[in-house]
Amino acid sequence: MSNFTNQIAFITGAGSGIGRATALAFSTSGAKVVVAEINEANGCETVNQIQQLGGDALFVRCDVADPAQIESAIRQTVDTYGRLDIAINNAGIGGKFGRFIDQTPDDFDQIMAINVGGVFYGMQAQIRQMLLQQQTDHSAPDGTPAGTGHSAGRIHAGGRIVNISSIAGVRGMPMGAPYSASKHAVIGLTKTAALEYARQNIRINAVCPVYTHSAMVDELINTAPGMEERMRRMIPMGRFGEPDEIAQTILWLCADENAFCTGQAIQLDGGMTAG
Numbered sequence: 001m002s003n004f005t006n007q008i009a010f011i012t013g014a015g016s017g018i019g020r021a022t023a024l025a026f027s028t029s030g031a032k033v034v035v036a037e038i039n040e041a042n043g044c045e046t047v048n049q050i051q052q053l054g055g056d057a058l059f060v061r062c063d064v065a066d067p068a069q070i071e072s073a074i075r076q077t078v079d080t081y082g083r084l085d086i087a088i089n090n091a092g093i094g095g096k097f098g099r100f101i102d103q104t105p106d107d108f109d110q111i112m113a114i115n116v117g118g119v120f121y122g123m124q125a126q127i128r129q130m131l132l133q134q135q136t137d138h139s140a141p142d143g144t145p146a147g148t149g150h151s152a153g154r155i156h157a158g159g160r161i162v163n164i165s166s167i168a169g170v171r172g173m174p175m176g177a178p179y180s181a182s183k184h185a186v187i188g189l190t191k192t193a194a195l196e197y198a199r200q201n202i203r204i205n206a207v208c209p210v211y212t213h214s215a216m217v218d219e220l221i222n223t224a225p226g227m228e229e230r231m232r233r234m235i236p237m238g239r240f241g242e243p244d245e246i247a248q249t250i251l252w253l254c255a256d257e258n259a260f261c262t263g264q265a266i267q268l269d270g271g272m273t274a275g
Helices: 017-028 038-050 067-081 105-136 177-201 216-222 226-231 241-253
Strands: 007-010 032-037 055-062 086-089 159-164 202-209 265-268
Touching: 007 017, 007 067, 007 105, 007 159, 007 241, 017 032, 032 038, 032 067, 032 105, 038 055, 055 067, 055 265, 067 105, 067 159, 086 105, 105 159, 105 177, 105 202, 159 177, 159 241, 177 265, 202 241, 216 226
Parallel strands: 007 032, 007 086, 032 055, 086 159, 159 202, 202 265
Antiparallel strands: none
């Protein structure tokens, strides 16, 4: 298990599904977690679960489609914990499913504002903070110069960002054009930012899950009789992903042991894209 003791992890959309599973996983691995969530009840419940397990967590209300709210959430993170080491841009919506020509401008604009804008503005605020920290990080608590070694609990130069894309970000998705477009865009943003900030040791990757147990997938299942079985048949493993499985891959991408990985879009699809 990776050790994130005393590191600060900021996670959007952490009130349910993959976001909540990731928040709990980071906490049990030693991180202090900031739960950035538009739904206050769900976000506070995640914080409560972390605290019941003995962890340290903070709730901040954040609509990721609003750059000012993202900037405020990062300021609250730094005001509370002093720094930002890890950011997970997970918040997103599925949008309305329907034929390409029936999608409305409002539908398209909403999904792009949240799924793409949330990642773009999130990374802008997160990278600015990580770069600022590089100007002030001189040594780790144990005296190790910043940017060297892998000792647990040390101050990390640079930072790590993971964006949540989708298997729909690497292939087409009939009846879900705006969603697929938004998730392709997340991968483009991930790769571009990773190239720009690799020399600053800010590692930026994405994960691309297939259907994973969540409220969003439940909505899709309920759109038509037999939909769940049709979705399962698309996955060679014959099952949906579990939020904990996605969370563990996110932790792996953020671990010091994986320090040479950046600009990747990891597909977690039960074999769907292997053929």
